[in-house]
Amino acid sequence: MSQGSPRGTYLEVSKSLRHKIGKGEITEALPSQSALMSQYSVSRSTIERALAALKAEGIIESMQGAGWFVAGSGDRRPLVEKVTDLLRADGLGVGDRFPTEKELCERFGASRTAVRSAIAQMEGQGLIGKAAARGREVRALPVGRGTQTV
Numbered sequence: 813m814s815q816g817s818p819r820g821t822y823l824e825v826s827k828s829l830r831h832k833i834g835k836g837e838i839t840e841a842l843p844s845q846s847a848l849m850s851q852y853s854v855s856r857s858t859i860e861r862a863l864a865a866l867k868a869e870g871i872i873e874s875m876q877g878a879g880w881f882v883a884g885s886g887d888r889r890p891l892v893e894k895v896t897d898l899l900r901a902d903g904l905g906v907g908d909r910f911p912t913e914k915e916l917c918e919r920f921g922a923s924r925t926a927v928r929s930a931i932a933q934m935e936g937q938g939l940i941g942k943a944a945a946r947g948r949e950v951r952a953l954p955v956g957r958g959t960q961t962v
Contacts (some may be wrong), residue, residue, distance in 0.1 A: 822861035825852050829862065830871060833882055842872065842880040889924055892930040896939065896954050910940045910948040 824847070832838045832857045843851065848859045863880055866872045873883045887894065895916060904910070911919070916927045931948070943949040 821854055822858045825858060825862035826865045828852070829866060830879065830889060831868075833871060840882055840885045842882070873933065877896060890932045891920060891926050892928075894920060895927075895930045896934060898953060899950060904950050904953075906950050906953065908950045909943065910950055912926065912947060 821879055828840070829838070829848075842848070842863075845856060845859050845863075848854075848862075849856055852859070863872065863874070867874065867880075868909065870883055872880050874880050898904075898911070898916075898919075913924055913927050913931065915924070916930075920927070922930075935948075938952050939950070939954060940948045941951045
């Protein structure tokens, strides 16, 4: 990235990102701030200003702890909601085997820690529980959207 005008560098970065989003090179999640710092050879504050400018234009949005995303793209609901919806989508019934942590990690592209947290919440709500054999089973089905039990 050209360092001709330090005050305008963030504008160059935001212009480049806007162009990549417009061409479809970035369609959902933006690279991490660290990756952007390396890619553009600029400081974190420059990246933060560029992202803030794009956010002000409504091109991107941030999600605490998850990063920056192209506005209106993807499903950024909490993992527990996505996993709970799995009960409906897969047509699982009470007593059916619930997917393993590994299967959930692969299906949702989430870390084992995030999956364990979602499972713990679902167990706390009585939706799933330990099966007689190894693994978990469906104990109750959610009603409506979200994570409420019957």
